[in-house]
Amino acid sequence: MSAAVAALSRLPLWQAPMAGGASCPELAAAVAGAGGLGFLAAGYKPVEAMRAEISGLRGRTGRPFGVNLFLPQPPPADPAAVADYALRLADESARYRTPLGDPDRGADDAYEAKVAALLADPVPLVSFTFGCPDAEVLAAFARVGTLTVATVTTVAEALAAHRAGADGLCVQGVEAGGHQGTHRDDPGTDGRGVGLLALLGEIRAAVPLPLVAAGGLMRGSQVAAVLAAGASAAQLGTAFLACPESGANALHKQALTDPAFEGTVLTRAFSGRPARGLVNRFIEDHGRFAPSAYPQVHYLTSGLRQAAARAGDPQGMALWAGQGHRLSRPLPAGRLVELLADELDAAGG
Template structure:
């Protein structure tokens, strides 16, 4: 069974941005402008996600999507020593006033409960990051009418997602801000940009393809459409918009002319993700183990304390390679600006 991609009057999807930037207001504004807004379902309980969906539906009659992180397999015996070692280094960096968090070795991000919720909610588009969901999940969501899109970062992942029954793929290039969607937590992400990866995926499948990574201008979107994509998924472009819930230090970091570069780092969560270089990445990037989501649990209180104190050097300043060109204003204006 396959479900067709929801209607896109404008070829723009707003990235689901877990951890604050994506709000119901942002999702609704993008959908109301003719694109598709994506609700960030990760790091939430099913009840919290239900509330996000209700609030989004109150703001738009148009189609929108919901994104989930596919749970990463956990091997406590193998990984606990490296997580403990990282906790000690993080405590040293954080200083005496903030304690690192406690790793939760049974954390599957409420995935099953959220799938149950989405089966009931019948949203037009459900997207997955960090892997391909089980066949049963795909079957249940298909039966309830959702189109399923899987983020892929290489040809093998694309092949696996297509074979499993995905209806569309989000082809994520190395330019992307935030997490890389690599399916294997320990895999070193490749350096392919979406312009290079898209033709490789097109050789494997005729599924509709959305591209992501560093897309900031109408020229970028025109290039994506010219290469055969049906749309562009943009995150960083929306981080400074009025509707985004981007924290004050994150906004300040993105606008700070002193910040000069981004890097792909495991420092914040244990999974590779692109962020602006800051004291946190400089100190901890070289020593972070590839263990997700336990590194995320450890760093959360450190990042929260820094956010409360307005300190951009100890928060995750997620940013794609196009960060220099982004601007504020309404999300609808950004959608219009992105359209060729």
């Protein structure tokens, strides 16, 4: 598998799959063209939209790429808490003159249909977030020549993914922007995630699989550090958000380096699952009240977030960002990959 990972890209630089529009075919193609590994994010998309993005990416590059899937989620432990949170958000609905979304749109993210589509029309790599597929699914991907990578945040999750037959692991440190990819959402562990370098060491000692490091990486010197710690590649998300090819909202891109946003925090405010974003009014007003209910809260607030973006109000948007967000560079993605590679070389990576 180490050789297979190396063959996916000329450089050990992966562009993270960021659901919500940032990881579009234009961004993935630019990264791949510069020697990195581009990724599409299938989360929150109908299977037809996933297929269209794969087709669009193939039309832009012949290089390998990856597609990320979300695992189905169990029902919330306290459904009444979702209704209570909806009452709390009534003022937000009035503020943005938009109704709250339907929290019961479905918790499986069309997972089975997406798996079937990717088995019928294989891609080089499929990664998984919020869990690991069972052994049968992973074996089916292996039969069609697709490599599989499971996102993990603990040693226990890494061991489970290894037993199931994953080809590799994306090790996500607590510094990462967006959702923490925990396999089980336990409110009792909020904020207790492990930093990337420590987590890499723990998992490297416990699991004999190639590791891809993710979490707060913004410079080639940081990539060199995780490679020295045992990773085969580094996956960067926030670093690519500000690129012109990124599908992120312009307000989101600007906020990454806006001194008005003082830092990041893990919050359930927008989705019901811990996710790291820039601290804004919405998080401060509602974060401590948001229940453990994903994706119900995500669908509940989706219209509010879209309305805030239309109104030009970043204080009501989910501004996902890793801890290194102030190091963002609004460069074309291909140029950013080249610069990261130069920095990696200078650091001896």
